[in-house]
Amino acid sequence: MGYNVMSRTCPSRVVLHRIGARWTVFVLNALEHQPLRFVQIKTHIQGITPKVLTETLRTLERDGLIARTDFEENPPRVEYELTVLGRSLLEPLRAVRLWAEEHVPEIQAANAVAAMEPDRR
Amino acid sequence: MGYNVMSRTCPSRVVLHRIGARWTVFVLNALEHQPLRFVQIKTHIQGITPKVLTETLRTLERDGLIARTDFEENPPRVEYELTVLGRSLLEPLRAVRLWAEEHVPEIQAANAVAAMEPDRR
DNA sequence: TAACTCGGTATCCAAAGCATACCGTCACGG
DNA sequence: CCGTGACGGTATGCTTTGGATACCGAGTTA
Numbered sequence: 001m002g003y004n005v006m007s008r009t010c011p012s013r014v015v016l017h018r019i020g021a022r023w024t025v026f027v028l029n030a031l032e033h034q035p036l037r038f039v040q041i042k043t044h045i046q047g048i049t050p051k052v053l054t055e056t057l058r059t060l061e062r063d064g065l066i067a068r069t070d071f072e073e074n075p076p077r078v079e080y081e082l083t084v085l086g087r088s089l090l091e092p093l094r095a096v097r098l099w100a101e102e103h104v105p106e107i108q109a110a111n112a113v114a115a116m117e118p119d120r121r
Numbered sequence: 122m123g124y125n126v127m128s129r130t131c132p133s134r135v136v137l138h139r140i141g142a143r144w145t146v147f148v149l150n151a152l153e154h155q156p157l158r159f160v161q162i163k164t165h166i167q168g169i170t171p172k173v174l175t176e177t178l179r180t181l182e183r184d185g186l187i188a189r190t191d192f193e194e195n196p197p198r199v200e201y202e203l204t205v206l207g208r209s210l211l212e213p214l215r216a217v218r219l220w221a222e223e224h225v226p227e228i229q230a231a232n233a234v235a236a237m238e239p240d241r242r
Numbered sequence: 243t244a245a246c247t248c249g250g251t252a253t254c255c256a257a258a259g260c261a262t263a264c265c266g267t268c269a270c271g272g
Numbered sequence: 273c274c275g276t277g278a279c280g281g282t283a284t285g286c287t288t289t290g291g292a293t294a295c296c297g298a299g300t301t302a
Contacts, residue, residue: 003222005147008167015228016221020141022290026126038249046129049291054250064231074299075247085227092216099213100137101124106206107136110185143259159280170260171281195268196278 018063023048023056025093028082031066032090035081065089139184144169144177146214149203152187153211156202186210 003012018024023045030036030044042053057080060066065086071077082090124133139145144166151157151165163174178201181187186207192198203211 003225005218005221006151006166011225011229012222013168015225016146016218017143018228019217019221020143020146022138022141025137025141030127039247045127047134049293050250051252051292052290055290062232062235063228064234070249076249076298078249085224085231088224089220092213092220095213095216096140097126097137099210100126100140101133103206103209104124104132104136107139107184108132110206111183113185114183160278170262172261172283173259175281176259191280197267197280199280 015063018059019089019093021056021059023052024060025097027053027056027060028065028086028090028093029097031080031082031086035069035079037077037079041080060086139180140210140214142177142180144173145181146218148174148177148181149186149207149211149214150218152201152203152207156190156200158198158200162201181207 004010005012005016007013026045026048027041030041036044038050038053038057041057042048042050045053048056057066057068061068061080064083066080067083069079069081071079125131126133126137128134147166147169148162151162157165159171159174159178162178163169163171166174169177178187178189182189185204187201188204190200190202192200
């Protein structure tokens with residue numbers, strides 16, 4: 001398959017940029033074990049604002065990674081869940097997340113060292 | 122290890138956001154096989170602007186993922202290469218990149234479907 | 243009828259990213 | 273000795289994305 005993320009016009013470039021979008025990883029991870037409602041996702045991912053969460057969810061839905069179900073009840077109930085496609089992305093992303101959680105000390109150490117070095121200009 | 126990316130204050134959150142930064146994946150991938158010079162990286166990653174590349178390189182250097190060597194020659198020669206830490210991130214990231222390259226058609230199809238649906242409001 | 247819940251918008255501001263032009267140093271060719 | 277070019281970036285100005293906070297509409301409950 002002739003896709004190559006390094007090419008400026010390659011569609012895989014777009015896809016990779018989308019995955020890298022600030023909150024994608026967090027949302028997909030939040031939905032790993034069960035469908036969740038808007039407020040539940042927002043609570044789970046501490047610090048995300050409703051506007052950004054809405055945008056992220058819409059994008060993921062358009063890309064076919066999550067499905068949105070509006071039960072049209074009242075008070076409103078809307079659930080988001082991973083699609084098969086979205087679930088297939090979980091494993092690669094989990095590896096990255098685990099790497100992040102494992103290597104925090106090394107990165108903090110590197111930052112500490114860099115902070116005491118004279119600025120390069 | 123008590124790190125959890127979902128916590129607002131957790132350092133792993135910062136690390137994960139940094140990995141997800143727009144160009145990190147591309148730069149690390151570019152350096153996979155050998156050290157490269159600034160212009161080589163810029164050529165390899167089509168479409169990145171020099172300003173953004175500079176910022177990305179500085180951040181990666183601060184985080185200890187790449188090393189910068191200035192040979193102080195003339196014309197200037199500066200090489201960037203992965204550190205051991207940076208190299209350890211390659212494998213998780215490669216999985217994500219491959220996923221992106223593999224699932225382009227599905228995502229394009231999902232977008233095509235979404236484009237013909239009436240707007241939800 | 244007033245308060246509450248939920249799933250968002252509206253508004254405004256800050257930060258990140260992009261396009262383009264330009265710079266300083268030195269080597270080299272003429 | 274002067275112009276040209278390579279390299280590794282900066283400078284500038286703009287657009288896009290992200291963030292904080294307030295608010296809304298519908299229906300249910302008290």
